Amino acid sequence: MPKKRSKELLELVRDIGGEEAVEVIKALEKKGEATDEEIAEITEIRVNTVRKILYMLYDHQLAEFRRIRDKETGWYYYYWHLETKRLPEILRSRxxxxxxxxxxxxxxxxxxxxxxxxxxxxxxxxxxxxxxxxxxxxxxxxxxxxxxxxxxxxxxxxxxxxxxxxxxxxx
Ligand SMILES: [Zn+2]
Missing domain, CATH: 3.30.40 (Herpes Virus-1)
Known part of the structure; x- marks a missing residue:
């Protein structure tokens, strides 16, 4: 992501979710795609908080996920990534x-x-x-x-x- 865009994204996220949300965004930017638990590990933020932040970002159309089922356990894993297509529009309306x-x-x-x-x-x-x-x-x-x-x-x-x-x- 271009530097200016990235700075605007961080400011926006700080505004809506505070410093912890900024840490989550930075982790996603670095990893590209990650589960909530991986993000919790990188950021050292509790996984429940990470989850809350991810859904908040999702609500703001700034993050999306892929849901993958583990064939052995049958459990679902959510792989999160940043979604910045709508960022210019969001910034403009704000x-x-x-x-x-x-x-x-x-x-x-x-x-x-x-x-x-x-x-x-x-x-x-x-x-x-x-x-x-x-x-x-x-x-x-x-x-x-x-x-x-x-x-x-x-x-x-x-x-x-x-x-x-x-x-x-x-x-
Ligand atoms: Zn007075």
Missing amino acids: KMKELKKLKQMLEEETQEIYYHCGIPGHPKLTFDEALEYEFQCPICGQMLHQYDNTKIVEELKKRISELEKELGIKA
């Missing part, structure tokens, strides 16, 4: 979703003037809400000041234009 969310955030930030006491985590109030509380923070009681969101707006705009560029939807 980016589209993020873009939509960022645009919504930008709209909220630019539509209203907010008031805030300056303490992180305390609520940002609209003018009407601030008026209701007589311009005092409903949590700590400190004076509310007009909230300067220039930096947030700039950052949002930057991320939006980066994403739009990546998605090829902006000149």
